[in-house]
Amino acid sequence: MIFGRNGRFFWKLAACRGSTGGVGMNLESSRAAVIDEAIELFERSWKLDHRSLIEEIVSESQLAGDPELLAELIRVDIDRRYAVGAELSVGEYFERFPAIRKHEQHVAAICFEDYRERKSRRRSCPPSRWSGFSGVESQGWYKDLLSQTQMARSSAVQGEFPSTASFLSVQVEQPGNEATGFQESATGESQGDRIGDFELLSLLGEGAFSRVYLARQLSLGRRYVAVKVVDRPMQEQFHLARLQHTGIVPLYSCHEVQGRWVLCMPYSGATTVARWLREIRDPAERTGGSLTGVVQRAQDKLTRLPEHTAARGRDTQSVADITVPAGTDVLQSLRRWHEAASGPLQQLSKMDAGQLALWIFRRLASALTHAHQRGMVHGDLKPANILIRNDGEPALIDFNLSQHTENRERMWVGGTLPYLACEQLRQLRSKTTGMARPEYDVHSLGVIIYEILEGRLPFRAASSTAAEELDAAIASHAVAPVFSSGTGSPGLRTIVAACLSPNVAEIYPSAAELLVDLERESGSLPLKHARESFWTGTVPKFVRRYPRAISSGIACTISALIIGGLVMGLLSSREKTERLKALDSLREIRLLSDYALSSVAVPDLAIDVFHTMTSESIAQQCMKALGAATPDEIPETWDWMAGRLDADSKREAEDRLRALGFVVEQLELNSSNSAVAENTLLQSFRKTVGNLKQQAASDLASGDSEGVQSRLSLDTAGSSQILEALKAYGPVDRLFAASLMLQRGRPDAAMAILDATTVPGAFWTVYWVVRGRSHFDMQQYREAIAAFSAAISSSERSIAARYSRGLALMYDGQMVGAEEDFSKIIEYYPEIPEAWAQRAMVRESLKNYEAA
Incomplete structure (x- = not known):
């Protein structure tokens, strides 16, 4: 007697041969038991490099040559191979086992298993992969897939494209009983x-x-x-x-x-x-x-x-x-x-055409601003989802793919391929998830307005999610789109170009900033966020605002004004140079703080990846970033830099310096070197951090973290107690507190703090690294992968995020993805030996011994 996979008891076929009366009744259950036993043996013995296992199992089975047994083993083998990231060809199975080709129902079942696995893992599903195999073309799932592909190709010719949901969200059930799209019969x-x-x-x-x-x-x-x-x-x-x-x-x-x-x-x-x-x-x-x-x-x-x-x-x-x-x-x-x-x-x-395009642009940006301010991202902006009402006003429709920015559970790539931002295409190409971001809506809207102005798409449109199509589309984003029709004002074209940047950080952060520039363009005022030419943008707008000044009698006055503007520009060149220098300092401090805070947040995930970091080395690099010649000049150079930044940049700079102060303090708490406190460099650095004026007093990053830790009872306090104690603190300070919880081995508390915290815009990468680390410590590897992917989406070269995602992929059994991450680190930072070692381990697990 054999215990089957589904919890049922079956008699072996051999046990029934001695009795003639019960053979008919028990034959089918006995046959099922033998198949079940063979499948269990196959699953226990399966290895990626053991390619003859199916033949061995079939030959040793009492049902040798049975097509149902063979089909079941092939389907299990397909499932196992996709689970470890291996590629396979369905035709190879039919070449190895030509006898099964005579049984159309089994051929269709094998092809359906391959289709289902590829769909669930978001791989390309061209109908040609299964066409020509007997019994497949009559299957409902294949007909639906063929119809969708033909629709995509037809739409691409007409300039219309279906949403990626058509490629990524096809429902499938069992062969012969597939869920269909929205058809009349249904x-x-x-x-x-x-x-x-x-x-x-x-x-x-x-x-x-x-x-x-x-x-x-x-x-x-x-x-x-x-x-x-x-x-x-x-x-x-x-x-x-x-x-x-x-x-x-x-x-x-x-x-x-x-x-x-x-x-x-x-x-x-x-x-x-x-x-x-x-x-x-x-x-x-x-x-x-x-x-x-x-x-x-x-x-x-x-x-x-x-x-x-x-x-x-x-x-x-x-x-x-x-x-x-x-x-x-x-x-x-x-x-x-x-x-x-x-x-x-x-x-x-x-x-006229230019005025109408600007008018439509303003109306849609206003609608998107309303949605973005309420945390809603449309997710599928395209011409077909913009209704022209009976009164002529444009209006957004079809929020089927919309997402809320606070909904961290729905992390996926959605939309219509030609209107996706470059970063979304990369996520789709690498099959990684990504959070909904307002910048993606802004990009899609920019593509639509470009299409209105120029009569064509700004970039190459991928007609499917096949890797080669996505690679070509991504490559086309590297070339700035050309405006050749002459429709629309220079300012309008400048705004559209700003929406189409391949770098997410350079796109308008939300529709609100876009609307400001559109309103200023409508009023013939200089743009606030996008950078426009003085001669082709600012001067013509001045003329449009004061049309009566265009006369021969005032021509000299206009010339004088222009010359005066040039003179003032020359006089202010020094101020602009200093501001650029201050921005360069902020950029270096930004990189340093992300690097330092990430290394504190994930010390034991990548303990040897980060270079040895001490409190003194951080202070030294901060002094270099500020341009201070001696430690005593740190407070003075900080004040000089802060005085030349706008309000938002200054606020970010203060948060960044406080973050460095937090890291320095944690390193000193864990250090046994008593001479650190008397270091002149560190004293000057601490003085600068301590002098920062904060809207809410924070002792997490300004010299009294021991008191906070004592009040919070980090080792024993419940999540609700911790959140209550942090009510008076802002998002950045809560991010520091989450890092403290991780250091104390409290990933559950860290996650509770992050769930109650709005993502600090300046610390997007660090936030997702800390969140990913919390998931990792709780052995939630899939969630950790998604969080590290979000960090990588904003910082492509983040060592902490990419290395940690590689480790999470390894623990989750996704060896191919892990190999890609470690290879990318080696591409960016070949001097890191740990990346080479981890990649070798992954390749060894994939039986790729020569490459390892």
């Missing part, structure tokens, strides 16, 4: 039907998992609404409920009807920016008049269709071949509905 609703309280009139658009209809709400005056019918629960309604802005289509209500979710929103129009761009190809002709025409044509299609038409559109961004099944009273009512909003629409006809 939903059943059509024009003229009722769903709940809504009478469906026309299909406005459809996506992979939803459809949007023009409908009438019967219980509320038969008003016109847009209803979105979704076949699975989503977060969109919860995110939309937090937002109230004229530039965001609001949510009226949400209903669950017959297993589907119905989102009710106001009917505001049937035109998107994607439709406008598709109909008006020439950027110079994308004026207010052209936009008005597109909106009116869409309205006419809704109100001039013949009744009871059976055709139905498939264009996700247009109203084509749709049906209004009601009588002429419905059409007349809908026309009046459109006419009531036509007044503001007519005012757009006076705008």
Whole structure:
């Protein structure tokens, strides 16, 4: 008797051969028992380099040559190989075992296992990988995949692209019973039907998992609404409920009807920016008049269709071949509905292409500012998700991929490939997770406005998530986009270029800063955040603000003003040079503080990676960064630097210096050298740190950490007690406290502090390193990998983050990813021997002895 994998008892086939009466009844269960036993033996004996194990198991089994046994072993082998990061070819199995090709159901099951594993691990899934194998092309999962790929290719040709959800979020169940996308057979609703309280009139658009209809709400005056019918629960309604802005289509209500979710929103129009761009190809002709025409044509299609038409559109961004099944009273009512909003629409006809682009840009930036200030990131900005309302106003729709910046559990890459920032493409390429960031929305919006101005995308668009496609797209971001159409003002083009930077740190940090520059550009004022040319930007704006000054009588005055400006510029050159020098000092202090604080936070994860760090060496490097010749000059040079920084930079500099003070104090507490206190260099450094004026008194980083540690009882206090004691402290001081908890072996307390702390913008990298270390100490390796990945997204060359992620990947069994991290460290810092040693260990575990 054998105990099977699923907890059932089976008799071996051999045990049944002695009895003829019970063979028929027990044959099937006995056969299943033998297969179960073979699978268990295979799993116990499996090794990556033991490639003949399947043949050995099959030959020794009582069911030698059985296709079901062979198929099950192949599926387990596929699962194991992907688990250790190894690549494989499905065709290789069919070449090794040609007999199984005769059994279509087993061939399909093997291909489905390969597809399921690749999808779950976010690897590329081209249909060509499984095409040509018998039985596969009739499978539902393969048909869905083929349809999505064809849609992506077709959209790429037309300039429209599906969200990455089409590539990353395909549902799969069992072969022959796969969950499908949002298909008519699954939903059943059509024009003229009722769903709940809504009478469906026309299909406005459809996506992979939803459809949007023009409908009438019967219980509320038969008003016109847009209803979105979704076949699975989503977060969109919860995110939309937090937002109230004229530039965001609001949510009226949400209903669950017959297993589907119905989102009710106001009917505001049937035109998107994607439709406008598709109909008006020439950027110079994308004026207010052209936009008005597109909106009116869409309205006419809704109100001039013949009744009871059976055709139905498939264009996700247009109203084509749709049906209004009601009588002429419905059409007349809908026309009046459109006419009531036509007044503001007519005012757009006076705008030229550049003015309209700036106007749309401002409206959308205002809507995004509202969302970002409430912690919401849209996550999928593209022309198809910008509605042009019946009154001409642009509005954001489809918050299906939106995320809240405080939601640290949903860490993934989402959006539409051509509109993703360079950093998002890198995350997608390396299959690492990333937090939602407002900068990504700003980048996507910049791509849209560039497309409006130039009639093309600024970078090469990846048509799929295949590695070669992503590599080409990432490479194209290294070249700054060229503005050649002449549409739009120089200031507008400067703002768009700032949105498209390949470096996340150089993009507007949120839509609020972007909106400031757009408002100033609209008012012909110099930009505040983006750097524009004096001659092509500032001077023309001055002329536009004072048009009466453009006359022959005042020409000399203007010349004098320009010359005076040049003179003033020369006089202020020294001040600018000093400010640049102060910024250079801040940059060095930033690098030093990140390095020092990370080394304190993760000392035993990478104990030998960091160079020997002492309190005196930190003070010495800080003195060098400030440009002080002697220790006594440290306070004076600090005051000189702080006096030449703006408010935000000065605040960051103070936090950075306090961080260094915290690290120095911790090193001294752990040092047995009594002569440290009398060191002149350290005394001067401590004096500078102690003189910092703080909004809230902090003894975590200014000389009384022993008192704080005593009050907090670091070794015994509960998380709630610690959080209560830290109420009066800011985010940076809480980050210091979390580091103290890690040093005391309290990762649970450190995590509680981090969960209650807003991410300090200047310490983004350190925050995620400390968070990753806390997860690591609690043996939560997957969460640690995600946190270290977030740190790497903002600091590509962070040794602490990348080395720690490599170790976490090793502990999680992801050897291929670990090897990549250690190889990247060697590429950046070949002088670090620990990276070489760890990579050799990983390669040895992968049986790559020669490379090790």
